[in-house]
Amino acid sequence: xxxxxxxxxxxxxxxxxxxxxxxxxxxxxxxxxxxxxxxxxxxxxxxxxxxxxxxxxxxxxxxxxxxxxxxxxxxxxxxxxxxxxxxxxxxxxxxxxxxxxxxxxxxxxxxxxxxxxxxxxxxxxxxxxxxxxxxxxxxxxxxxxxxxxxxxxxxxxxxxxxxxxxxxxxxxxxxxxxxxxxxxxxxxxxxxxxxxxxxxxxxxxxxxxxxxxxxxxxxxxxxxxxxxxxxxxxxxxxxxxxxxxxxxxxxxxxxxxxxxxxxxxxxxxxxxxxxxxxxxxxxxxxxxxxxxxxxxxxxxxxxxxxxxxxxxxxxxxxxxxxxxxxxxxxxxxxxxxxxxxxxxxxxxxxxxxxxxxxxxxxxxxxxxxxxxxxxxxxxxxxxxxxxxxxxxxxxxxxxxxxxxxxxxxxxxxxxxxxxxxxxxxxxxxxxxxxxx
Numbered sequence: 116x117x118x119x120x121x122x123x124x125x126x127x128x129x130x131x132x133x134x135x136x137x138x139x140x141x142x143x144x145x146x147x148x149x150x151x152x153x154x155x156x157x158x159x160x161x162x163x164x165x166x167x168x169x170x171x172x173x174x175x176x177x178x179x180x181x182x183x184x185x186x187x188x189x190x191x192x193x194x195x196x197x198x199x200x201x202x203x204x205x206x207x208x209x210x211x212x213x214x215x216x217x218x219x220x221x222x223x224x225x226x227x228x229x230x231x232x233x234x235x236x237x238x239x240x241x242x243x244x245x246x247x248x249x250x251x252x253x254x255x256x257x258x259x260x261x262x263x264x265x266x267x268x269x270x271x272x273x274x275x276x277x278x279x280x281x282x283x284x285x286x287x288x289x290x291x292x293x294x295x296x297x298x299x300x301x302x303x304x305x306x307x308x309x310x311x312x313x314x315x316x317x318x319x320x321x322x323x324x325x326x327x328x329x330x331x332x333x334x335x336x337x338x339x340x341x342x343x344x345x346x347x348x349x350x351x352x353x354x355x356x357x358x359x360x361x362x363x364x365x366x367x368x369x370x371x372x373x374x375x376x377x378x379x380x381x382x383x384x385x386x387x388x389x390x391x392x393x394x395x396x397x398x399x400x401x402x403x404x405x406x407x408x409x410x411x412x413x414x415x416x417x418x419x420x421x422x423x424x425x426x427x428x429x430x431x432x433x434x435x436x437x438x439x440x441x442x443x444x445x446x447x448x449x450x451x452x453x454x455x456x457x458x459x460x461x462x463x464x465x466x467x468x469x470x471x472x473x474x475x476x477x478x479x480x481x482x483x484x485x486x487x488x489x490x491x492x493x494x495x496x497x498x499x500x501x502x503x504x505x506x507x508x509x510x511x512x513x514x515x516x517x518x519x520x521x522x523x524x525x526x527x528x529x530x531x532x533x534x535x536x537x538x539x540x541x542x543x544x545x546x547x548x549x550x551x
Contacts (some may be wrong), residue, residue: 118225118349120312124302125223125356127539128257132191138162139289141470142297142537145260145324146170147244163192165537169259171253177254184255195542196301201308202442202539203280203300204358208532209295210368217366218277220302220311221261222317223354223541224320226329227372234264234295234320235517239525240327241478248331248476256544258332258356259534262325264364266318267514274361276307286539295490295532321517323530329355354539358534362510370529371507373490374459375482376468383468384422390431390467394439398431403491406431410504415512416455418463419504423494432457448519454512455505456527463503475525483526 131492143149146169149157157166170388173179187193209215227234233243252258280293284297285321290519302308322329332355341353342351359365383390391397397436400406406429410419413431435439440452451457464470464481474480490502508528516523 118351118354119450120316121225122201122306122312123218123223123225123354124201124308125354125541126196126199127221128188128193128542129196129539130163130537131191131194133191136161138287139291141165142289142291142535144291145533145536148533155312163187165259168255169536178251180251181254184257189390193540196539198303198304199309200301203277203298203302204286204534204538205281205296205298206532207296207298207299209368210370210531215366215368217360217364217368217532218281219279219358219360220355221299221358222311223537224264224357224359225349225354226332228333231330232319233317234329236322236326236329237513237517238326238523238527239476241394242331243478244327245331245334248326248327249334252331252335252543253338256542259329259541260328260358261358261534261541262324262329262332262535263323263530264320264357265323265367265510266315266320266359267362270314270318270361274428276310282306289538291535293530293532297535297538301547306426320357321362321513323360323528324533324540325357335513351543354543359395364516367510368531369507369510370485370531371505372483372485372526372529373487373505374464375484375490375493375499376464376470376501376503377480377482377499379422381466384428384500387420387422387428387467391430392462394434394436394462395432396435398433400429400431403429405429407487408457409502410506412496413506415506415508416453416458417506418455418459419465421491421502421504423492423500426495432458432463434462448516448521450512450515450519451458451521451523454508454516454523454527456508456524459503459505460524468501479519485529485531 130138132138132143141163143157143166151169154166154170154172157164167183168180171180204219206217229236280300280302285300287299289297313381336352388397406419409431410417418432418535420430440461444452471478487504493499494502
């Protein structure tokens with residue numbers, strides 16, 4: 116099939132359950148959620164778990180992942196779907212006693228530079244993670260996990276089509292380790308695919324998750340095009356696999372990402388109130404539970420700080436002087452300065468504790484989690500010095516930042532649930548080179 120549209124169907128690589136076994140045993144969460152313990156557990160779960168591609172643990176992990184992919188293709192563990200399709204992806208989940216359903220479309224989308232203004236980031240990225248993903252993509256020649264994109268605007272015809280598709284029985288259904296039900300359906304009808312292409316041809320898309328993978332895909336495309344003499348027309352590497360979800364989908368849930376500071380200077384902790392009161396109104400809380408309750412009622416720009424030391428401190432901070440952010444972040448637009456995560460990084464981490472943006476970007480100084488109890492439990496002698504909790508930003512915050520041509524600090528949002536890795540993969544090479 117020639118590639119010409121912004122949105123294209125693709126013949127995906129799918130697990131053959133007859134050879135791979137139960138599909139729930141071969142999928143995995145995204146690579147950035149896989150620590151060593153989970154990696155080992157996924158390895159033990161199945162010889163065919165996708166972690167062996169996505170986050171291989173062998174010494175030469177990229178070469179090992181490439182060998183594994185070709186072995187699975189040769190033995191039929193992975194098979195190319197017989198017809199190009201757009202894949203309807205439904206997720207059913209619970210958050211705080213409420214039940215949600217989120218609908219997406221897994222497509223092959225034509226890569227565009229951010230400067231074109233149609234595909235936009237909202238978070239900063241880490242250089243080491245991009246290098247890792249580039250080496251893996253170069254070794255595999257395939258997208259193993261999809262980028263998560265949000266399209267804005269009203270598309271009633273598309274919504275109607277999705278309603279018809281999701282009323283049908285799923286081709287695949289997997290319940291993952293978090294109890295989330297994941298369903299996949301194949302849209303192969305040419306007229307339905309053309310309707311999707313028409314509807315989303317000019318849609319603006321925000322990257323919700325997968326910034327590193329998208330930037331990696333751009334760099335991979337540059338290198339392949341240069342190596343191929345910049346050929347005319349579109350090639351498979353001009354595209355990347357993306358799951359597209361409507362920005363107003365009722366199942367779109369954004370969770371906050373909390374910060375855990377591994378080491379803070381004790382003198383800075385001891386003098387925290389003295390320094391913080393220059394910019395903040397400070398509410399002292401008796402314990403972690405009362406601090407969390409106060410944060411929930413405080414609004415999106417509040418910060419909760421739990422600090423260790425001789426005596427634990429629990430504080431709610433509300434910015435009293437917005438001008439302080441203008442001094443700390445003079446080049447940032449107002450949409451960025453209004454964010455609690457910007458206030459945290461620009462004033463609390465940098466001005467009070469001396470943690471620079473360069474140190475944050477290099478990694479190892481700040482840890483991240485969506486589990487508030489986990490973050491707070493780390494504030495103990497020998498573990499971490501402080502935990503900082505935030506309320507989640509709204510979709511309108513993300514749009515405002517992107518509209519301003521800016522990005523949020525790293526790990527500012529957490530779209531829940533994550534997309535499963537291994538449901539379908541997108542080959543970026545022709546079929547012959549994949550051995551199929």
